[in-house]
Amino acid sequence: MDNLTISKAADRFALLDHSPIGHFVLNRDFTVLFWNKCLEAWTGIRRGQIVGESISVRFPHLGEEKYVSRIKSTFGGGPPTIFSSQLHKQIIPAPLPGGKLRFQYTIVTALPEPANDCYHALFSIQDVTSLTEAIDNNRVVLQKALAEMEERRKVEAELVKYTEELKRLNRALKERSIRDGLTGLFNHRYFYYVLRRDFLLSIRNREDLACLLLDLDHFKEINDNHGHPFGDKVLKNVAARIGRIVRETDVVSRYGGEEFAILLPGTDLAGALVAAEKIRTRIGNRPFGHDSRDIRVTVSIGIATCKEHRPPKPEDLLAFADKALYAAKASGRNCVVAYAPEGGKSN
Amino acid sequence: MPADSRFHLDALREMVITGLGQAASSLNMMLDSTVELDVPSIAMLTREELLNGRNSFGNPHLSCVQVAFCGPFSGRALLTFPPLSAARLVAALVGDQTHPSDLNAVTTDTLSEIGNILLNCVIGTIGNILAEPFELSLPHYLEGKFEDLLQPDSRPATPTALLALTRFRTDDHQIEGNIILLVELGGFNALLSLLEYSHPPQG
Structure with missing residues (x-):
């Protein structure tokens, strides 16, 4: 551990254990320096089990180029990086009771390490499952309401059609009631x-x-x-x-x-x-x-x-x-x- | 337009295109579809000129991802879209065409990531070429009238703006947005002198 020992990291980031957001910190070699209590609860992986090993051991997708290329700029003090829930779904797959995985919105920021003049990457993972589900539910309700509106519109259009037909028939009936059937003259x-x-x-x-x-x-x-x-x-x-x-x-x-x-x-x-x-x-x-x-x-x-x-x-x-x-x-x-x-x- | 302004614009355009090229490769790595990004036009404007030309944005109400930057010069970078275009862009990138007009908290998060990639790449490239690093904030997603987006604070400094029309082309769609760099007073002079230093005009 060249930058920060694991025990020092536990002390330094202890505050993050009180956060309802999933946090972990990566060293520049992608080894895990810190893993907060929230992530322990989400994944069942204890901090002691994961610190010191590369993040891609348990989460191989984070070793893919599309993640590595964006994360590694953080170690040079680069700007924050966002991984949205729609494009990435889960950075750290965390099952809910019932097996569904939490939707996650992740921000990666550079944490300066003044002692060694370098940066660590702090991952902050927000659980947006309830938000996503609420939006989906809303969408279902909206679709239903729109479908009902469409149905009503159709029924109303039918009604207009029938009313027109009725008017036409009434006109025909009236015409017939004043006409002689044989000659077409008035009766x-x-x-x-x-x-x-x-x-x-x-x-x-x-x-x-x-x-x-x-x-x-x-x-x-x-x-x-x-x-x-x-x-x-x-x-x-x-x-x-x-x-x-x-x-x-x-x-x-x-x-x-x-x-x-x-x-x-x-x-x-x-x-x-x-x-x-x-x-x-x-x-x-x-x-x-x-x-x-x-x-x-x-x-x-x-x-x-x-x-x-x-x-x-x-x-x-x-x-x-x-x-x-x-x-x-x-x-x-x-x-x-x-x-x-x-x-x-x-x- | 004076020759040196044209030179500055060409140099800036090159930087924005280089930044967007990197952004596109970053996006393509993440997505199943292919995205091309280009810059059909670029202009340097005062804030007043920007406000006077706001009708050309096509919609008084805009979706916007905003990043503050700080370095040799400071300011804010904005990626703006008409809301419907923003929703279509997200739908095209996510590959979900079932709700292409839907803009909500989840889709705006996705827009934040797109803005994050684009604006980081553009500002990062300018920093790299000028050999002067910038610090960037987290992106913020905002919606509002163009003039309100330009003036969220009441600082008297009148920034000069760099406006770059940005075109996103996916397999089936072409969606246009704008990248706007609002530079604090005096910032553009710093930028222009840095440009001349790193890109001396020819002849």
């Missing part, structure tokens, strides 16, 4: 709603409102002679032809079996007669094809308007149009008739 129920709305609007806006009731002539015979599928085809085609004539603001509905009701907002009697006539001729003059035969279908149309006929209630406007339709049927069909309290005026 009877929706027509009443629009009739009431447009009637009130026409009063408020001091505008006219015309109502046309249209009935296919002899439709029962068409069905009987050519079959119901053809009858349905005629209904669809009539709906399409009306649709091409009226304005976007007009409301066309299938009022009954072969009966159609049309509301023309802002239209007076003269305008309504023109529109009705156009519809009548567009249907009556162009036959419907069936089994390479042309079938001619005619319509009768009754008209009533607010300004001309002054119905007190929306239902009265419809009733006047119905009366006019009845008159059109009575006067030989395939014609347009405007309501007249005394009987009606053919066009």
